[in-house]
Amino acid sequence: MAFKNYILVCAGTGCESDGALKINEEFKTQLEELGLDGEAQLVKTGCFGFCAQGPIVKILPDETFYVMVKPEDVKEIIEEHIIKGRPVERLLYDKEQKTIKSGVEEIDFYQKQFRIVLRNCGLINPASIDEYIAREGYGALEKVLFEMTPDDVITELEKSGLRGRGGAGFPTFRKWMFSKGVESDQKYIVCNADEGDPGAYMDRSTLEGDPHSVLEAMTIAGCTVGADTGYIYIRAEYPLAIERLENAIEQATEYGLLGENILGTDFSFTIELRLGAGAFVCGEETALLTSIEGNRGMPTTRPPFPAVKGLWGKPTVINNVETWANVPVIILKGGDWFGNIGTETSKGTKVFALTGKIKNSGLIEVPMGTTLREIIYDIGGGIPNGKKFKAAQTGGPSGGVITADYLDTPIDYQTLADLGSIMGSGGLIVMDEDDCIVDVAKFYLDFTVDESCGKCSPCRIGGRTLYNLVDNLTKGLGAEEDFDKMLELSKAMKTASLCGLGQTASNPVVSTLKYFKDEYMAHLAGTCPAGKCKDLVNYSIIADNCVGCTACARRCPVQAITGVIKGVHVIDQTKCIKCGQCVAACKFKAVLVG
């Protein structure tokens, strides 16, 4: 290393919003002032994944990992660590307060992880192509251009067993093979970066932290199937990822890794960005292609599949961001290497956005076949505030729940499907005893109803009707026979809807009905056990417990609580908006929810 120390500051969107930019600035000025800028190199990197503990600063070569850093801490880090070589103990991640853990390997959050897709995230400066190249970047493209035939590439992909990470899990080599096999004057490569699943941000972090890996993979696909144009369809809501991609495309073009005659060969390939505009259905591949064409993003029937007849009617390979990010590694290390990781039906790793009621919320990458228990307890650190685990939801609005009984199931495409959920794109949302399962099912349905494009009636009308039935339950207006209606509707939607959105929209309902029928029954009887469904709960004050501290009355946003100091308080039911703030404010367990 040319520098004595490297200071890596996370510049992912999460840490940035918590002041990481300011931390970076502080380091910059202070290092310069002290004349240390020749000794310590400052690097703005992508997401480390440990978002709950951000902003994060990592120091190399000793791999010291500082969490929850504030701009005021910079001075101490420089004085103690950079100058004197002593770690600043109070900023180290130390969950149990027993032993001090400094290196990444020692932190439980990272121990069970295995990074292929996120190999460069948090390690390199995503704005620098040189750093990507220094980590074997574009080595796979070189290999493909000079040492491999297109068939070799497809064979490696087949050996690897890589399946699409966007949701459906279709074998990637097949798509490429189909496209390659079609004679056409024009073919396209498309990257699906629409990441619509609410509660998931794997693709965002990958693009922000390592944009070149996707560009390299798309170029490899272009060379393999014979396409000269690529599009990345990315959400407009991801400005930082867009900026990093634009910058990366510019740099790659400058280096001759994109554009005319790549690396002196007769292969040419360009990549352009196309912005999404906030329509979930545009994540569905046929809708996405229609949207790139400049239209309302309505799906079309398949077949023909995009690989054969896609963008402007031409053969198009469309893959998800994470799928793409795997490709260069497979080419470099070989399909057999990749195929050795994971389970029988699912190879490699999966990136999950671990969120919800979990201590170490963040972005993780684990080998396929890791159990939910390992993810939630070993990596995620369990449920905060001593609450009980209720269920985990995968697959977002198209998925289902996994309950405590199945915590030890190794997670892969097949096992999740068997449990009535799906792998999905990687959202993994943990719920605790305070979450109402009926409310969650309603939440997802509300989402899909809102996002339905309206083209086919099973989805448009079926979704709305199903929503109304669930909504009725949460209002105490349900009827016993509604459960049969719900299942019947779900079946019709699954069979008759035009695209994946409608076909899977009922999954959250079907899955929760299967595992939490008792909770549905409770709603039918007029109670919400978790106290979430506002029409089914009332807040009142238990006179015996109330000491008259006035905390609840002061907190109540609508002045519904009255009472004098040291006197018992009362909630005016006509004013109460059931926000639950009084429960949070009361230290004496005097607010009754029920």
Add this chain to the structure above:
Amino acid sequence: MKNSVKINGDVEQISLTQELKDFIKLWKSKPGNLIMVLHQVQEHFGYIPESTAFEVARLLNVPVAKIFGVITFYHFFKLTKPGRNKIAVCLGTACYLKGSGDILNEFSRQLNVEIGETTADGEFTVEAVRCVGCCGLAPVITFNGEVVGRVSSKDVSGILEKYMI
């Protein structure tokens, strides 16, 4: 889809700037340009003024109906002018589970404005968005595009005060 076209009589006549016209010229020959052009227009004005949609139609040579069709299909495109400050509360799953619905209601209540609408003085627009990709910091809001994480409904008045001045 949520958007609805509001054609009201007294719309301001706003025209495309020269810069936007140049952008359109640059993109005119590219297939599928409409959405990129609309993004550019919205970025400039903060929304897509109705009159500009007619101009875009003329310059790109596409029917006005198609342009409104596209605008109203996508949540991102707005036909009404947003407030000076834009508050977007994330209603993605991670944020929802951590109570972002209450935060949204609290903003709406304190500003006395319906969700998705702008206050009468044109100062604040309150809207719900789906996942801004910072779920690790849930619940999340964005204030004029800037992400604020780990918000609670208690913080609402403080946040508003900061921006009122």
